[in-house]
Amino acid sequence: xxxxxxxxxxxxxxxxxxxxxxxxxxxxxxxxxxxxxxxxxxxxxxxxxxxxxxxxxxxxxxxxxxxxxxxxxxxxxxxxxxxxxxxxxxxxxxxxxxxxxxxxxxxxxxxxxxxxxxxxxxxxxxxxxxxxxxxxxxxxxxxxxxxxxxxxxxxxxxxxxxxxxxxxxxxxxxxxxxxxxxxxxxxxxxxxxxxxxxxxxxxxxxxxxxxxxxxxxxxxxxxxxxxxxxxxxxxxxxxxxxxxxxxxxxxxxxxxxxxxxxxxxxxxxxxxxxxxxxxxxxxxxxxxxxxxxxxxxxxxxxxxxxxxxxxxxxxxxxxxxxxxxxxxxxxxxxxxxxxxxxxxxxxxxxxxxxxxxxxxxxxxxxxxxxxxxxxxxxxx
Amino acid sequence: xxxxxxxxxxxxxxxxxxxxxxxxxxxxxxxxxxxxxxxxxxxxxxxxxxxxxxxxxxxxxxxxxxxxxxxxxxxxxxxxxxxxxxxxxxxxxxxxxxxxxxxxxxxxxxxxxxxxxxxxxxxxxxxxxxxxxxxxxxxxxxxxxxxxxxxxxxxxxxxxxxxxxxxxxxxxxxxxxxxxxxxxxxxxxxxxxxxxxxxxxxxxxxxxxxxxxxxxxxxxxxxxxxxxxxxxxxxxxxxxxxxxxxxxxxxxxxxxxxxxxxxxxxxxxxxxxxxxxxxxxxxxxxxxxxxxxxxxxxxxxxxxxxxxxxxxxxxxxxxxxxxxxxxxxxxxxxxxxxxxxxxxxxxxxxxxxxxxxxxxxxxxxxxxxxxxxxxxxxxxxxxxxxxxxxxxxxxxxxxxxxxxxxxxxxxxxxxxxxxxxxxxxxxxxxxxxxxxxxxxxxxxxxxxxxxxxxxxxxxxxxxxxxxxxxxxxxxxxxxxxxxxxxxxxxxxxxxxxxxxxxxxxxxxxxxxxxxxxxx
Numbered sequence: 001x002x003x004x005x006x007x008x009x010x011x012x013x014x015x016x017x018x019x020x021x022x023x024x025x026x027x028x029x030x031x032x033x034x035x036x037x038x039x040x041x042x043x044x045x046x047x048x049x050x051x052x053x054x055x056x057x058x059x060x061x062x063x064x065x066x067x068x069x070x071x072x073x074x075x076x077x078x079x080x081x082x083x084x085x086x087x088x089x090x091x092x093x094x095x096x097x098x099x100x101x102x103x104x105x106x107x108x109x110x111x112x113x114x115x116x117x118x119x120x121x122x123x124x125x126x127x128x129x130x131x132x133x134x135x136x137x138x139x140x141x142x143x144x145x146x147x148x149x150x151x152x153x154x155x156x157x158x159x160x161x162x163x164x165x166x167x168x169x170x171x172x173x174x175x176x177x178x179x180x181x182x183x184x185x186x187x188x189x190x191x192x193x194x195x196x197x198x199x200x201x202x203x204x205x206x207x208x209x210x211x212x213x214x215x216x217x218x219x220x221x222x223x224x225x226x227x228x229x230x231x232x233x234x235x236x237x238x239x240x241x242x243x244x245x246x247x248x249x250x251x252x253x254x255x256x257x258x259x260x261x262x263x264x265x266x267x268x269x270x271x272x273x274x275x276x277x278x279x280x281x282x283x284x285x286x287x288x289x290x291x292x293x294x295x296x297x298x299x300x301x302x303x304x305x306x307x308x309x310x311x312x313x314x315x316x317x318x319x320x321x322x323x324x325x326x327x328x329x330x331x332x333x334x335x336x337x338x339x340x341x342x343x344x345x346x347x348x349x350x351x352x353x354x355x356x357x358x359x360x361x362x363x364x365x366x367x368x369x370x371x372x373x374x375x376x377x378x379x380x
Numbered sequence: 381x382x383x384x385x386x387x388x389x390x391x392x393x394x395x396x397x398x399x400x401x402x403x404x405x406x407x408x409x410x411x412x413x414x415x416x417x418x419x420x421x422x423x424x425x426x427x428x429x430x431x432x433x434x435x436x437x438x439x440x441x442x443x444x445x446x447x448x449x450x451x452x453x454x455x456x457x458x459x460x461x462x463x464x465x466x467x468x469x470x471x472x473x474x475x476x477x478x479x480x481x482x483x484x485x486x487x488x489x490x491x492x493x494x495x496x497x498x499x500x501x502x503x504x505x506x507x508x509x510x511x512x513x514x515x516x517x518x519x520x521x522x523x524x525x526x527x528x529x530x531x532x533x534x535x536x537x538x539x540x541x542x543x544x545x546x547x548x549x550x551x552x553x554x555x556x557x558x559x560x561x562x563x564x565x566x567x568x569x570x571x572x573x574x575x576x577x578x579x580x581x582x583x584x585x586x587x588x589x590x591x592x593x594x595x596x597x598x599x600x601x602x603x604x605x606x607x608x609x610x611x612x613x614x615x616x617x618x619x620x621x622x623x624x625x626x627x628x629x630x631x632x633x634x635x636x637x638x639x640x641x642x643x644x645x646x647x648x649x650x651x652x653x654x655x656x657x658x659x660x661x662x663x664x665x666x667x668x669x670x671x672x673x674x675x676x677x678x679x680x681x682x683x684x685x686x687x688x689x690x691x692x693x694x695x696x697x698x699x700x701x702x703x704x705x706x707x708x709x710x711x712x713x714x715x716x717x718x719x720x721x722x723x724x725x726x727x728x729x730x731x732x733x734x735x736x737x738x739x740x741x742x743x744x745x746x747x748x749x750x751x752x753x754x755x756x757x758x759x760x761x762x763x764x765x766x767x768x769x770x771x772x773x774x775x776x777x778x779x780x781x782x783x784x785x786x787x788x789x790x791x792x793x794x795x796x797x798x799x800x801x802x803x804x805x806x807x808x809x810x811x812x813x814x815x816x817x818x819x820x821x822x823x824x825x826x827x828x829x830x831x832x833x834x835x836x837x838x839x840x841x842x843x844x845x846x847x848x849x850x851x852x853x854x855x856x857x858x859x860x861x862x863x864x865x866x867x868x869x870x871x872x873x874x875x876x877x878x879x880x881x882x883x884x885x886x887x888x889x890x891x892x893x894x895x896x897x898x899x
Contacts, residue, residue, distance in 0.1 A: 282753055282825050282841075315845045319755040 014375045020367035025359060027348050030337045030370070031330050031378050033192040036309075040327035041195055041334055042184045043306030048331065049177030050301040051294065052170040055100040059167030063160045067215045068135055068142065068153065095300075096293035100166070102252075106244040108162045110269055113240035115165055115211070118229045119158045127223060128154045134217040161224050164213040169237045172209065176202040181303070192334065199338035207342075209233035234342070242339055246332055247369055249274030276332050277373035281325035295321040298328065329377050333370075340366050391436050392451050392465040395475060395511045398429045399482075403504035406497050415496035419486055422500040426483040429507065433479045440472055442873045445881035447517055460577035461524075464517035469878030470647060471514040473716060473871060474639055477723045478514070480860075481635040482507040484853045485628035488731055490738070492540075499540060502532035503632070510636055514643060519567040519579035522648075526640060527560050533629070533637065541624040548617075548624035555607050555617040562604030563644070566597045570652070573597070583885060584652055594656035601649045602664075608641030609697040612671045622690040627734025630686065634693055635727035639719050642700045646715060646882065650704055654885040657707070664705035665791070665798035671698030672805030679812040685736065685743040688816055689729045692772060695805055696722045702795070702802050703787040711790025712879035713872060714783055720871060721771070721779035721864060728768045728857040735761045735850060736820070739843050740827055745816060750825035751843075758846055762821040764854050769813035771861045774806060779864035 023030055031037055058078055065079060066072045074081050076089065076097045088094055111119075118124055132153050136143040146153055180198050183189045189198050211231040213224045225231055251265065251274055266272060279290040299320060302310070310316070310323045345362055346355035402425030406418060413421075440448060447466025455463045467475065485503060492499055505528070512525030530553070538549035570584065571577050573593045584594060607614040618638075622630050650657050657664075675695025682688040696718065703715035736751065737743050739758060752762035771778035774785075784806055792799045825841050864871065 280824065282750070282756060314842055315756065318845050322755045 014371060015378065017364065017367040017371040020371055020375070021360070021363040024337075024340055024363040024367060025348065027341075029192050029196050030333045030375070031192050031196075037192050037330060038184070038190070038195065039306055039309060041192065041331045042181055042189070043303045043309075044298060044324060044327040044331050045177040046181035046303050047298040047301040047306075048328070049174045049181065051095065051297040052174035052177065054095045054297075055097065056167045056170035056174055058095075058097050059100055059104070059163050059170070063164035063167060063213065064215060067160055068131075068139075068156055070141055070145075096297050099291055099293040099297065100170075102250075102291075102293075103241070103245045104159070104163050104166050106248065106250050107166060107240055108159060109250060110240070110244040110248050110272075112243045114231055114236035115162070115225075115240060118225065118231060118236075119161060121229075123226075123229065124158075124161075124224075125154065127226070128157050131157060131215065131217060131222045131224070134220055134222065138218060157224060160215075161213055165211050165225065165231075165237050166241065168209075168211055168213075169233065169241055172202075172206045172233065176206075196334050196337045196341065199335055200342045203234060203238065203338055203342045206238075207232065207234040211237055238339065239343070242336060245275055246277050246336060247275040247373075248272035249276065249278070273372060275373075277329060277336065277370065279325065279329070279374070281322045281329070281374070283321075290321070290325040292321065295324045295328070298324050326377050329374050333375070333378060336366075336370070389435075390451050391432055391439070392449055392467060392515050394432045395429060395436070395479075395515065396508050398432060399425060399504040399508035399511070402426070402429075403501040403508065406501040406504065409497065413497075415492045418496045418500050419489060419492075422486045422504060423483065425504060426479060426486060426507065429511075430476075430479040430483060433476050436467060437472065437476065437874075440467065440874065442469065443877055445469070445877040450517065452517075455521075458577070459520070460518075460571065460579040461520040462518045462579075463521060464580070465515045465521075466517040467515055469875035470643065470716060470882070472874055473720050474514050474636075474643055474723075475511055477639075477720055478507060478510045478636045481631060481723060481727050484635075484727060484731070484857065485631045488631065488734070488850075488853045489626075489628045490850070495539065499536070502536050503628070505529075505532045506536075506632060506637075510640065513640055517581060519570070519581070519648070521579075522644075523560070523564050523567060526563065526644070529637065529640070530556050530560065533633070536629045537621060537625045540626045540629070542626075543624075544620075545624040548620040551617045552621045555610075555614065559604045559607035559641075562600045562607075563648075566600035566604065566648075569593075569597050569600070581647070581651060583654055585655065591656060591659070594653050595660065598649060598653040598656045598660065601652075602645070602660075605641045605645040605649065606701075608644065609638055609700070610641065610694060611667065611697060611701060612674045612694065615671075615675070615694045618693065619687045619690040622730070623684060623686050627730060627737075630730040630734070631727045634689070634730055635723040638693060638697060639723060642697060642715070642719050645701065646704050646712070650707060650882060650885070657704075661705045661707065662795065665702055665795035668698045668700075668702035668705060669798040669801035669805070671695065671701065672802040673808075676805045676808035676812065680808065680815065682812075683745045685733045685745060685748075685816060685820065686730070688745075688812060689726065689733060692729075692809060692812070693722070693726055695809065696726075696772075699784060699787050699802055699806065702791050702798060705798075706791035706794040707883050708790040708794065709876075709880040709883040710786055711794075712883050713876055714786025714788075714790050716875040716879055717779070717783035717786055717864075717868065717871065721783045721861070724857055724861050724864065725768060725771045725778075725780055728764070728854055728861060729772065731854045731857065732761055732765045732768060735846060735854070738850075739846065742827065745819040747827060748820040749827075750821070750823045752821040753825035756841060756843060757821075757825045758843065760851050761846055761854070762817075764851070764858050765821060766817055767858050768861070769810075769817055771865070773810035773813055777862065777865045779861045779868075781865060782868045 020030065031041070058076060061078045062072070062075050066075045069075075076094070077085060132142075132146060136146060142153065176199065179202070180189060180195065183198060189195055209232060210227060211225060211233060212227050212229070214221055215224055231237070248269065249272060276291060281290050283290060283292060302324070306327070310320050314323065340363070343362070345358045346352070348359065350356060350359070402422060405421060405425070409418065409421065436449060445468070447468050450464070450466040453463040455461050482503060486500065489499070509525045509528035509532070512528065513522055516522035516525055534549050534553045537552060538545050541548060567579060571579065573589050574584070603614065610618050621633060625633060672695045675691050675693070675698060679688045679691035679695065682691060700715045700718050703711040703718065733743060736748065736758065740748060740751070742748060751757045752759055771780045774780040788799055788803055827841055
């Protein structure tokens with residue numbers, strides 16, 4: 001029996017699944033309400049919103065402008081390549097787009113939801129064939145490559161589709177988180193339940209947003225994710241994202257070998273627990289590695305009140321990444337909380353026993369998985 | 381200052397007088413000086429002492445084997461006690477390291493709430509006494525200085541030590557007092573058996589003294605200095621003393637005071653009784669191997685970091701006895717290197733253990749985990765600890781490698797079995813120190829026994845950060861450890877003539893005896 005990576009990092013008392021399910025069914029928030037939690041969650045989501053904005057712009061740029069580029073050396077430059085920016089990039093004075101790629105690969109690899117189903121459909125294969133044929137007419141390298149490795153280019157198009165879909169998803173989430181910060185400053189959001197309600201409202205508003213993606217080859221336009229595929233924001237992208245990035249994740253590249261040798265990688269993808277909600281805030285080179293590049297990106301965009309609060313506690317700037325990670329996990333529990341509430345099959349105040357049972361099953365399924373995460377951050 | 385002017389100065393006396401005057405200054409400092417001010421005074425004193433040491437180094441002629449810069453004043457000639465000082469390649473590096481490590485001890489003293497005047501005064505008295513012992517060219521004078529450091533150290537442990545300090549200090553006092561009595565007994569016995577009151581450092585031949593008497597006197601010296609080094613089975617005071625002593629005192633104890641034993645063993649055991657030494661050498665080599673193996677195996681069994689480092693000293697001191705037993709030029713040079721490198725490395729280890737203890741409140745290897753954590757652990761301390769254990773395990777490029785390589789190379793021909801056993805024991809150093817590093821520094825940061833939940837139910841351990849000034853002494857020692865490993869030639873140049881002459885002493889005496897005595 002492989003070791004669950006979460007077992008390696010959690011040893012403190014965590015809330016049991018039943019308690020979490022009861023909280024969800026009572027309509028309460030997983031994260032306890034406190035002024036400190038409000039400061040942390042809103043502040044870290046604001047910085048996350050800034051980062052997601054950059055991630056979103058870049059992912060959409062990559063999918064549209066670097067499509068099937070065999071040598072995408074400058075894919076992180078959003079088309080704005082100049083010596084000063086190149087120097088900043090090489091000097092690591094930049095957004096770490098590698099984390100966005102990590103999330104995209106996690107989504108592509110775990111492949112849940114309608115997006116993945118469409119990427120394996122005959123309609124998508126037909127679209128790919130048309131795009132590849134058009135590309136081969138103009139690109140001799142791809143023309144030679146495709147017969148040698150016929151599944152290579154379709155896989156690249158699947159990747160590009162996921163990149164674009166994630167870019168669209170983060171566009172919505174970035175705006176939502178920045179709106180939340182503005183609402184909090186206006187005094188419209190002043191508690192953790194209000195934060196969860198705000199996010200839930202934003203998700204529900206975007207539930208049916210269509211997800212589609214087209215590319216231009218020469219002057220010809222091709223649909224990769226056509227409108228007729230019927231892909232929508234919540235079910236086909238948001239939930240697969242939560243599943244892949246918040247819950248499952250993948251071991252980071254440097255630790256794959258380490259974890260495999262220690263028999264810590266489950267053969268069942270569904271039982272992976274490398275996601276953000278399971279990450280150990282303390283970097284230890286073990287299984288529960290925090291998304292340190294994201295922490296670094298958020299650190300550069302911390303709002304001053306939260307930064308000031310971080311500086312006052314612990315080691316000040318010395319352990320700021322750990323503090324950001326803990327705040328981030330609190331924020332992600334709020335987002336997950338809003339997602340669970342938004343996808344609850346029936347109203348929580350329903351008196352119908354069948355509807356209550358369905359709600360309970362929904363809440364328990366989530367609670368079972370969350371209870372193995374870093375829920376020790378939920379208390380005030 | 382010209383060389384002639386410098387030679388006219390009583391530099392060796394200054395090496396004793398400067399710290400003694402500094403100690404006096406601590407006691408008579410007007411008003412109520414703060415501990416920081418007193419520490420500043422002690423640092424200034426030790427800096428001056430180090431400056432004098434450097435002047436001695438500049439005037440020292442490394443091509444000469446005998447004592448140099450000698451200062452001779454009759455004191456109580458009737459009983460053979462004369463104020464004769466001199467320095468050679470055996471004692472000069474130890475004088476330098478004494479000044480440096482006392483300075484480190486003073487610098488790393490933190491949060492001194494009780495009797496700061498007395499504390500710094502005692503540290504300076506110890507430094508003066510150790511210098512006196514290393515420089516003494518008279519057996520009784522050596523003994524006086526050897527005993528002079530005893531009471532200050534006892535006070536340092538019993539006043540500023542841990543919760544079980546009274547036991548540890550008393551044990552230290554009893555063992556070291558017995559050591560002193562045996563050494564004094566050997567010196568007085570020498571006078572008694574030879575019928576003179578000449579306590580100068582003249583080798584004793586079998587023409588002057590029967591071999592049985594020589595063996596008796598040498599045996600007393602071996603046990604006396606064996607307690608101080610310490611060697612198995614006279615080592616039991618050391619782990620207790622280290623465990624209860626504060627970090628600066630442990631630094632001094634391991635780095636400098638144990639070297640009084642090794643220095644005494646080579647200077648007086650080998651130097652006074654070379655013929656008897658040659659007869660006992662095979663037994664000494666076995667004793668050394670047992671000490672090395674026992675020290676290493678006992679270290680593996682420890683759970684307290686400080687006790688582990690203390691037992692490692694027992695093992696490393698054993699290699700010096702092995703070098704002394706072989707008494708070849710290379711081995712004795714290795715012994716000198718081992719004294720210096722062990723002084724630096726063990727001081728570094730104790731400094732780092734001290735930082736860990738100050739920040740975590742424990743030294744228990746079953747409780748400490750993941751201290752290398754870059755955000756909330758002790759990353760620099762941990763990195764230096766990894767460097768220190770590599771040096772202690774004798775990895776190339778570090779001071780420990782040079783010394784152990786020379787010792788084993790110099791002794792393998794004379795005592796192959798004992799050397800091989802010692803090499804195995806030395807190899808075990810890597811085992812116990814890797815256990816230490818693996819348990820305390822690798823993995824997830826936690827201050828909790830294995831498999832037990834944290835007391836507050838949370839995993840976000842909050843350790844205070846280590847200020848740069850706290851790590852500075854350790855950094856300096858680490859640089860010295862690497863520098864000595866990469867550039868051993870200067871130390872070799874200082875000591876080689878002396879150690880070569882010491883190695884040739886038994887041969888010269890044997891040749892002299894066969895030719896009708898030394899004349």
